[in-house]
Amino acid sequence: MKTLLCPACRNKVSLKQAAATKKVNGILMLQCANCQQWSHENQKAAVVKKLGLILLITGSVMGYFQLGGTITGPLIAVIGGLIAVTTLLAIPRVIYNGT
Numbered sequence: 001m002k003t004l005l006c007p008a009c010r011n012k013v014s015l016k017q018a019a020a021t022k023k024v025n026g027i028l029m030l031q032c033a034n035c036q037q038w039s040h041e042n043q044k045a046a047v048v049k050k051l052g053l054i055l056l057i058t059g060s061v062m063g064y065f066q067l068g069g070t071i072t073g074p075l076i077a078v079i080g081g082l083i084a085v086t087t088l089l090a091i092p093r094v095i096y097n098g099t
């Protein structure tokens with residue numbers, strides 16, 4: 001699920017497929033192998049995605065220990081996973097024009 005699209009040419013950009021990677025102010029930049037455009041994850045999307053992943057992990061742990069019954073934990077995990085995946089797919093990457 002780590003496949004994202006280049007904002008310039010819609011080519012797939014991922015850590016494995018990127019032409020190059022670098023970090024600017026702690027933000028991971030990926031260079032598109034197709035058009036050489038640098039791009040990075042939308043910062044707001046990154047925060048929401050992180051929240052979703054936290055929910056996913058919390059729900060999984062709750063489900064494992066059956067905290068709050070048998071349904072609450074898995075339900076939270078599913079919602080967290082959906083949030084993480086949806087933000088990843090719905091919010092496009094940001095073109096980076098710096099050097």
Ligand SMILES: [Zn+2]
Nearest residue numbers: 006009032035
């Ligand atoms: Zn591209």
